[in-house]
Each structure stands twice: as structure tokens, then as C-alpha cells.
Amino acid sequence: MESEGTTASRAASGNRLIEAxxxxxxxxxxxAQARHHAMAFLEHATTEHLLMVPARARDLTQLVVSELVTNALKHAPGPVLMELGITAARVEITVRDSAPVAPVVRAPDPGRIGQHGLEIVKSVSEHFAVLCESAGKRVVAWIALA
Structure with missing residues (x-):
């Protein structure tokens, strides 16, 4: 279903304390497996690195992972790469896929059925960005720990 994740301490590289x-x-x-990886990553951050990850940040991380991976699987051929990082202030979620076209965050519309995923991600994230690259794109969202 997925390849094994790797976790590394990164105290010297940028602000990330841990990444996978x-x-x-x-x-x-x-x-579901992506959400499981995210929760295991946050548990590792809590137990092994003694970082405080509030329940709200855990819930929002699961939500954002679910929405970003769903969109990547729905709109891009090929595998999806998910990267997680944590700093003293936030959880960083990056999802990479092979489609070079940036997704469109639609304007809020309570009458629309479905297609609210990126709208939700953008509203719960401290930072949201789409970076188009030569071999696809990466979508980045940060969830505040405080």
C-alpha cells in the first residue's frame, strides 16, 4: 500500500526538529494509511522528542493529510509522496504528485456539494502554498501547535 517512512532528527537543518x-x-x-502515518509521526514527536502536540493540532493534521492526499490521488497519475515535519511552532505537511497543474481553491459556497477540501485546508492552515515544479507539484500546509 505504501513504502516505509523514514524519520530523522533535523536540529541543525532549518527549523524542523523531526521529519518523515x-x-x-x-x-x-x-x-487511511496516510492519516495513520501522520498520527504515528506525531506520537513519535511526543514520546521520543518530548514535543507538545495538542489534540487540536493532531485533529487538524489528520484532516489536512486526508484532504491533500485525496486530491493528489484524484487528480494526478502515479504515486504520491507525503512529507511531514515538525518545528517548535507547527506541523508541516507536504504532498507531492505528478500533475503539474495547480489546484484551484474555490470561493466559499455553502450551496455547493463537495469540492470544499482545499477551501477547508486553507482555512485551518497557518500557511498554504502550491509550488509547481518540473515533474509535478507540491502542496504545503502548516498547522500551528499553539
């Missing part, structure tokens, strides 16, 4: 990466192949259960 996962390759997701898009098979059944892939989105």
Missing part, C-alpha cells in the same frame, strides 16, 4: 517521508501508491486504504 512516505510514498503512497494509491491503492485502497491509502488515505
Amino acid at each position: 517521508g512516505y510514498a503512497l501508491d494509491g491503492e485502497d486504504g491509502c488515505i
Whole structure:
């Protein structure tokens, strides 16, 4: 369903204290597996690195991971890469896919059924960005710990 994740301490590199990466192949259960990886990553940050990760940040991380991985699997061919990082102030979520086209965050519309994922991600994130690259794109969201 996915490749093994790797976790590394990164005290000297940027602000990230810990980071992990996962390759997701898009098979059944892939989105749930991505959420599981995110929760295991946050648990590792709490137990092994003694970082305080409030329940709100855990819940929002699961939500954002779910929405970003769902969009990548829905709109891009091929595998999806998910990277997680944590600093003293935030959880950083990056999802990379092979589609070079940036997704469109639609304007709020309470009458629209579905297609609210990026709208939700943008509203709960401290920072949201889409970076188009030569071999696809990466979507980045930060969830505040405080």
C-alpha cells in the first residue's frame, strides 16, 4: 500500500526538529494509511522528542493529510509522496504528485456539494502554498501547535 517512512532528527537543518517521508501508491486504504502515518509521526514527536502536540493540532493534521492526499490521488497519475515535519511552532505537511497543474481553491459556497477540501485546508492552515515544479507539484500546509 505504501513504502516505509523514514524519520530523522533535523536540529541543525532549518527549523524542523523531526521529519518523515512516505510514498503512497494509491491503492485502497491509502488515505487511511496516510492519516495513520501522520498520527504515528506525531506520537513519535511526543514520546521520543518530548514535543507538545495538542489534540487540536493532531485533529487538524489528520484532516489536512486526508484532504491533500485525496486530491493528489484524484487528480494526478502515479504515486504520491507525503512529507511531514515538525518545528517548535507547527506541523508541516507536504504532498507531492505528478500533475503539474495547480489546484484551484474555490470561493466559499455553502450551496455547493463537495469540492470544499482545499477551501477547508486553507482555512485551518497557518500557511498554504502550491509550488509547481518540473515533474509535478507540491502542496504545503502548516498547522500551528499553539
